[in-house]
Amino acid sequence: AAVPTGPPPPPPIPLKFFGTYTMTVNGQPVQVAAFSDARGNTFTGKVGDILEGRYRLLRIGRDSVDLAFLDGGGQQSIRMTGQ
DSSP states (O other): OOOOOOSOOOOOOOOEEEEEEEEEETTEEEEEEEEEOTTSOEEEEOTTOEETTTEEEEEEOSSEEEEEETTSOOEEEEEBOOO
16 A cells, blocks of 8 residues: 655755855844855845745854745755855
8 A cells, every 4th residue: 555655845945055244234233144046146135035036034054044935835954055
């Protein structure tokens, strides 16, 4: 008998996390993460920002970030690649 396995996992988020920096917003320090995509485009985001119109930045750590799919398809951690 076949064992139900549930829905397939979401695809890997195709972003590379390559660094962080701190900027000042309204006199307060805010941690910002830097990313690149497969086309070589670079962009940044802070916790709560929506990236690529599909992912919400949940957490910025020392060497990883957590992103969630906006469609409710789960979340993933991405380790820093240094690229």
